[in-house]
Amino acid sequence: MTAPKKPQTLPRKKAQQARSVATVEALLEATTRILVREGYDRASTNRIAEAAGTSVGSLYQYFPSKEALVAELIERHIAQESLLMLAKIEAGAQLSAPQMLQEFISFVIQLYGRNKPLRKVFIEQVPKIGKMQRVWTIENEIGEKLCGSLFAAAGRSEEPKTAMQQFVLIKTIMGVIRAATLQKPQNLDHELLALELSAMLIHYLNLE
Amino acid sequence: MTAPKKPQTLPRKKAQQARSVATVEALLEATTRILVREGYDRASTNRIAEAAGTSVGSLYQYFPSKEALVAELIERHIAQESLLMLAKIEAGAQLSAPQMLQEFISFVIQLYGRNKPLRKVFIEQVPKIGKMQRVWTIENEIGEKLCGSLFAAAGRSEEPKTAMQQFVLIKTIMGVIRAATLQKPQNLDHELLALELSAMLIHYLNLE
DNA sequence: ACAGGATATGAGTCTTCGCTCACATTTTCT
């Protein structure tokens, strides 16, 4: 009879004074620490509050649930990294298409090499927290922008870019890099990977 | 102070009589149903036992934990699908390399289109249950076999296949298909996707 | 037929955890 209730992830109230902002930040930092050290399941609200040096009560003033806490963390993480990627694309505007793509891929590989344990937790929790849609939206955005910049670099700005091209481009990159990062086969040179991937995709897009 | 204990996933005892084998099967089937209908978190051992028409006690005779139950389900799922993929590769042995690859990709897309809800649960739980290594091992196996067959079909059996080639080949395929399946952009034609992906990879492998 | 192993049962124990609330403290504003 009970409808399947998804946990609310909207912040309960906004912090106004500096002191409460500090509390919220402390909570988020503590959540990160506990997530990495203990994993999602062992991260209880009580434990998080204690680690943050506050109380459960305070936690529930700002976050309606543990999921909300993690959702906020994921949101910040996604937002930050997508900004970095978009910036990287802009920064390579004067390069040739192959170089631009190769540098972008190298950059993402290096990005994914950082913070492995936390990233692992996020990857596991993104679906449960319902952040998949958000990730996809941003990935598509990046794919679109990257595709546009590549065509521009090859002097073919006018040509239409199909949804398929953008999709294959960004999903190939992210899919392969995710695999390379998580699975980490040590005998796989990252520079070479970036080179081969970009060559393959440049040819796929007819941009050499 | 407590060491992070991973839940044991080895079967507690093996069923010997026909009756107990039936119990185990019933438990696994019930787990599947509940997983699909209620999701992982709401699937409690009590509920599973009830749905299977047995008792919790019986469940714990054969599975030391809920994780063990799901691990067994995932194991069967992985094993079954990898067999299908390997069979598909063998079945295409007389085709040209491009055709073989295209048909393989189409096959995997169609495979991933089935059982979406259950597959979603599995994808979410594979990391937590510790089955990632197993998935990777099998994916690499498939990549190796596929790569070999493609080279053979192009009359280049003798040429060495690098680890990089196998890696890019299989991870591109699986990564893109996973994205296409989960994200399901409806304006993306699956046949066309298979065609473009295979063309791209055939060129990457220098097999046209 | 009967012993002994295999299997089944499910009420109950124990633990964990999410979350509330009555109350205390701090900050802000006039």
Next chain:
DNA sequence: AGAAAATGTGAGCGAAGACTCATATCCTGT
């Protein structure tokens, strides 16, 4: 200074669920 608003506290309630165990039933071999 004093009132009102914002913020902080943590013991404890209630729910949920993982897992056990004493007991009962079934099966197999002799």
